Amino acid sequence: MALAQESPDAQLPGLMCHTVGGYRLSDVRVVAAFDVDAAKVGRPLAEAFTAPSVSATKFTQLGIDRDSPVLPAPLLDGLDGPLGTLVETSAAALETTSESVAKALVDHEVHVLVITLPTGASQAIRMFAQAAIAAGVTVVNATPEKLARDEDLRRRFADAGAVLLGDDLRSHVGATSLHTTLIELLISRGLVPTSTYQLNVGGNTDFLNLADASRSASKFDSKANALRAAGLTDVAGAAGPTGYIGHLADTKVCFANIKATSVLGSELEIDVKLTVEDSPNAAGVIANAVRAGQTAVDRGLSGSVDDASALLFKSPPHGLPESEARASFLNFAS
């Protein structure tokens, strides 16, 4: 993504911050994307949305140049597991190197790179982080891969004068936000949570990939981090992706249960179901994260930025309860 001054955009539903560090959404330009999918690579980004593997149904053309290309990236472990049965690898991706990714970042004058690779594709995700360091580009890590929590990587981003925000995007009003907000409510009223679980099913390629246990381990860890930051310690808990149901497509369904002890030892139990469109639920947070990354650079910051991270990610270097994270982000964004 690159940043350019354009006309003010209207107030959009669900977009928490009209401006972040003075940047409107219309200041963000998507100048290029990388992929390995033969149905996307080599096409203009605005057309690649029609690839058969894409189940999202709502797209913005805001900030996407007509000729923004989808460039090839090295495959590495990107399509390991079930994804490899659905997505055909582009021939160009098999010949691409991390050096060409770094060069493309420079040639397209990218300021902020958003990593949205499949969970568990550690080699490919880390390759993008290395390319960003080489190009001095700020990264938003939407995946649960430990990048912002890796002290050595944070230092290398700082040495390159770039910012590293992550890890694992916290969807706008998603399973994690709802679950941690309810836990925070109970704890704030003096109740003692005794057990909890969070089940999630969906039918897009993210859920297909997460159906493979070797790919989903980091997602379970990341959701556990978010519950700990909300104040849950020494409590029986489980949270993670629990199934791929193809006909749900981009619909994600979450069931969360919390039990707690209240006044005079009385028991309280909450059961909630949340149904959302998965992709747009991430888009609003990415819109904030991209502008936060550039704002941090404008302010002379580098490496990880705690004030910008705790609200936007499930596993930031330093997690906070939702209300503290929100106050910290809004203060940073103003």
Ligand SMILES: NC(=O)c1ccc[n+]([C@@H]2O[C@H](COP(=O)([O-])OP(=O)(O)OC[C@H]3O[C@@H](n4cnc5c(N)ncnc54)[C@H](O)[C@@H]3O)[C@@H](O)[C@H]2O)c1
């Ligand atoms: N609501 C959300 O969408 C959401 C929320 C929080 C976190 N995340 C995380 O963001 C990540 C992406 O999720 P998604 O729903 O966009 O997944 P997705 O399956 O829609 O997209 C992954 C993309 O990566 C591409 N890819 C695979 N290997 C690659 C490589 N080597 N180089 C470049 N591209 C490659 C795939 O072809 C695909 O286009 C996941 O880690 C997910 O857990 C998503």
